[in-house]
Amino acid sequence: MAFTLSGDDVCQTTLPTPVPDPYWVAFSPSSAKLAGIPLDENEWPTDKAWLEVLSGNQLNAGGHHFSNPIATAYSGHQFGVWAGQLGDGRAILLGDIAGQELQLKGAGKTRFSRMGDGRAVLRSSIREFLCSEAMHALGIPTTRALSIIGSDLPVRRETMETAAVCARLAPSFIRVGHFEHFASLQNHARLKELADSxxxxxxxxxxQAENPYLDLFKKICERNAKLVAQWQAVGFCHGVLNSDNISVLGLTIDYGPFGFLDHFQIDHICNHSDQGGRYAYHRQPQIMHWNMACLASAMIPLVELGCDEKEAQDQLRKALEEFPIIYAHTWQSLFRKKLGFTVEEDGDITLIERLLQAMHDSKVDFTSFFRRLGELKIDALINQISLRNDFVDRDAIEQWFSEYLARLKREGSNDLSRQISMNQVNPKYVLRNHLAQEAIELAQKKDFSEVAKLLNILSRPFDEQLEHEAYALAPPPNIDSIEVSCSS
Structure with missing residues (x-):
């Protein structure tokens, strides 16, 4: 559904600004098929005009004419502070294609660019492209990435870089910030129009609900509670969970200073700009809950249409209280599966929390530990479990493994079936920062092969892929501290 509201208070027709001499950097055949774009035998678009459309240089390709590209206004809270009006400062929505909205990120200035140049750089575009597709392959709701188009057009960030345009797909790019925008203006007519659409x-x-707007709020909360639980289960840190970066469809959106956990730290901060640690790994559920509270405040005028103000506030507050319950239930279920449990026991959560604390204390690699845990045999001798070597407190982890194996035996766990099921939820491959950085550095030399290779590997994160074993390893100590910030 393309953004259906019109008027300068909502959006503005905005033509992309062309880039000189565009060239392909990356392309996702999977996303292209989602968008219904015909591909040749090499899985590139049969219509070469897509290069021009996805770079923002023209509006016609493959029988599609994107006649009314727009940028939309929204507002929001950034790092917990009301920031006022924001908007699509470097994103332009071309229109609908096969039930998806097609948006260009980095296609030039819009009315909402403020002091920005409306451009994206190659570095950040590669990170968003690869992570969008990696998250999709992990089964986590996300916007999709269709392509990256590069240009030698210079763009200044901390240093001089080159421009890139990343094409994104989503059923809708509507955010919590869109609701906050109209609520802050007390424009209840627009707020209702947005919710109705x-x-x-x-x-x-x-x-079908007694109060459709209250029900809408409940469903948005539920989707985002489950989403953040999925992030925690794969060790994903978003990095900048401002309310304007939260999708009302429960999608992961706006990939910037994200990071997958390597050596586990419960309080890991992936965003160098987040000096207070507001968006640290362990705070993500709390912050998503806070963002849902922002949405609740914005939706009070809508819920009031079915009752009085006090009742509306009480109903929204009660609905908001369901968020941590849904989150906890989802988190517990996901971590039980990560440990290979098929039934619930009262002591499971304590067992999980003790493991995570031990991993934190010893900075154990998050992804590889859970993957290797699936190889453990139920009759293993404790002093022969190689995973013990990852932990500093040997006595404590041996006690944990003893209780874990006893727990598996109580439910009659089978080694082979357990490993198969654990390998379906514990990925072997995630987009580690050092892998992305290597691909970026090659791409800056016009070698895009590593981007394509990573796309291929990350599209099958649960497969063994023995030929790519090195891509499953934790980063060497000398490159473990790559810093990413809001400009990433």
Whole structure:
């Protein structure tokens, strides 16, 4: 559903600004098939005009004419502080294609660019492209990435870099910030119009509820509670969970200073700009809950349409209280699966939390530990479990393994079936920062082969891929501290 609201208070027709001499950097055949774009035998678009469209240089390709590209206004809280009006400062929505919205990120200035140049750079575009597709392959709701188009157009960030345009797909790019925008202006007519269009296109079941807007809020909360639990389960840190970066469809959106955990730290901060640690790994559920509270405040005028103000506030508050319950249930279920449990026991959560504390204390690699845990045999001798060597406190982890094996025996766990099921939820490959950085450095020399290779590996994160074993390893100590910031 393309953004259906019109008027200068909502959006503005915005033509992309062309880039000189565009060239392909990366392309996702999977996303192209989602968008219904025909591909040749090498899985590139059959219509060469897509290069020009996805770079922002023209509006026609493959029988599609994107006649009304727009940038939208939204507002929001950034790092917990009300930032006022924001908007699509470097994103331009071309229109619909096969039920998806097609958006160009880095295609030039818009009315909402403020002091920015409306451009994206190659570095950040590669990170977003690869992580979008990696998250999709992990089964985590996300916007998709269709392509990266490069240009030698210079763009200044901390240093002089080159321009790139990343094409993104989503059923909708509507954010919590869109609701906050109209609520802050007390424009209740626009607020209702926004909610009605969202319900019609994406939450039609809400129409059957006694209060459709309250039901809409509940469903948005539920999706985002489950989403953040999935992030925690794969060790993903978003890095900048401002309310304007939160999708009302429960999608992971706006990849910037993200990072997957390497050596586990419960309080890991992936964003160098986040000096207070507001968006640290262990705070992500709390912050997502806070963002849902921002949405609740924005939706009070809508819920009031079915009751009085006090009742509306009480109902939204009660609905908001369901967020941590849904999150905890989802988190517990996901971590039980990561440990290979098929039934629930009362002591499971304590067992999980003790393991995570031990991993934190010893900075154990998050992804590889859980993957290797699936290889453990139920009759293993404790002093022969090689995973013990990852931990500093040997006595404590041996006690944990003893209790873990006893727990598996109580439910009659089978080694082979358990490993198969654990390997379906514990990925072997994630987009580690050092892998992305290596691909970026080659791409800056016009060698895009590593981007394509990573796309291929990360599209099958649960497969063994023995020929790519090195891509599953934790980073060497000398490159373990790559810093990413909001400009990433």
């Amino acid at each position: 969202l319900i019609q296109a994406h939450y039609p079941e809400c129409l």
